[in-house]
Amino acid sequence: MAAKKSAVKSRKPVSEPQKSDLIGYYRDMLLIRRFEEKAGQLYGMGLIAGFCHLYIGQEAVVVGVQSVLDPDDQVITGYRDHGHMLATGMTARGVMAELTGREGGYARGKGGSMHMFSREKNFFGGHGIVGAQVPLGTGLAFSNKYKGSDAVCIAYFGDGASNQGQVYEAFNMASLWKLPVVYVIENNQYAMGTSIARASAETELFKRGISFEIPGEEVDGMDVLAVRKAAAKAVERARVGEGPYILEMKTYRYRGHSMSDPAKYRTREEVQEMREHHDPIEMLKKRLLEAKHATEDDLKKIEAEVREIVNDSAQFAQDSPEPDPAELWTDVLVESR
Numbered sequence: 001m002a003a004k005k006s007a008v009k010s011r012k013p014v015s016e017p018q019k020s021d022l023i024g025y026y027r028d029m030l031l032i033r034r035f036e037e038k039a040g041q042l043y044g045m046g047l048i049a050g051f052c053h054l055y056i057g058q059e060a061v062v063v064g065v066q067s068v069l070d071p072d073d074q075v076i077t078g079y080r081d082h083g084h085m086l087a088t089g090m091t092a093r094g095v096m097a098e099l100t101g102r103e104g105g106y107a108r109g110k111g112g113s114m115h116m117f118s119r120e121k122n123f124f125g126g127h128g129i130v131g132a133q134v135p136l137g138t139g140l141a142f143s144n145k146y147k148g149s150d151a152v153c154i155a156y157f158g159d160g161a162s163n164q165g166q167v168y169e170a171f172n173m174a175s176l177w178k179l180p181v182v183y184v185i186e187n188n189q190y191a192m193g194t195s196i197a198r199a200s201a202e203t204e205l206f207k208r209g210i211s212f213e214i215p216g217e218e219v220d221g222m223d224v225l226a227v228r229k230a231a232a233k234a235v236e237r238a239r240v241g242e243g244p245y246i247l248e249m250k251t252y253r254y255r256g257h258s259m260s261d262p263a264k265y266r267t268r269e270e271v272q273e274m275r276e277h278h279d280p281i282e283m284l285k286k287r288l289l290e291a292k293h294a295t296e297d298d299l300k301k302i303e304a305e306v307r308e309i310v311n312d313s314a315q316f317a318q319d320s321p322e323p324d325p326a327e328l329w330t331d332v333l334v335e336s337r
Helices: 019-044 059-066 082-087 092-099 133-147 165-176 224-239 268-278 280-290 296-319 325-329
Strands: 074-076 153-158 181-187 216-220 245-250
Touching: 019 059, 019 082, 019 092, 019 224, 019 280, 019 296, 059 082, 059 153, 059 181, 059 224, 059 280, 074 133, 082 092, 092 296, 133 153, 133 165, 133 181, 181 224, 216 224, 224 245, 224 280, 280 296
Parallel strands: 074 153, 153 181, 181 245, 216 245
Antiparallel strands: none
16 A cells, blocks of 8 residues: 555553543433433434434443544444434534434434534444445545554444444455554444344454454443543554554443334343443442542532533424425535546
8 A cells, every 4th residue: 555654653641531531421421321312202202203223321332432532533333323423522402403304413404313424523424334334434544544644543333233244344454454443343232133142153243353363352331441441552552553453342222223123132121230230321420429529419410411401402403494405406416626
């Protein structure tokens, strides 16, 4: 590959999170949780059409990874993407307006839940085709290396997408050219509704890169600090030119695959066990209180602030007009000079 000279420089290790960082992670995860709950309500009211895939339960993954990224780093993911958008700094108003197909949304109401992006925040989309984001993310990493940038691309995908052929083609190219990409497999254990044990011959997904000489590791995806620690190592490795890395985040979604999924393939007791003993928000809340980094009143104030943001986003979305029909003709052709 004929690439420009790299400007990559070794950096200081990511520092240990301070009190303000931990409170920030708590707020970010809570915002995603409350936003998704509100989205579920609006879907039930008929204000969100089509498919809607909620991220409830998986919040620690994206918040932990995002905490170690630089502004120039890129993020790309599948269609369970609202949490990723919020974590990259996209506004709740813009995301909710897009979910409801309104003019005030990030794609002016044309993308909906599965197809919105923000060039400003380097969020390159949720993608409706299973696994499609993996080669696209690999392409972003190729661009980074070709331009001599030290940016890293984070390509998120799930346990279901991990069996797609295009994933392995991307792995091969990424390893061959030592591209700066971190593959984050959000293993919520049920893909579209089938247990990973019934769908995958190799259930330890962090091993999927072995034949391409891509190292990987399993991470407790319900623990935001464990995610941060593993992500920091993987991102720095990619940034200094050592190539791709796989992080398998063992996580869990509380709702079905989408809003139309009754999730009858698992028991209520299983879901309740995860909620009671492994919830990422409650686990961090306990840490904050035990370390005296925050009081119950402090956390209640954060809860009130988050609810206000979410309620405002829902109202903004409902007040925003539907896009003009002329929008059907925009963004379908780019003329280059």
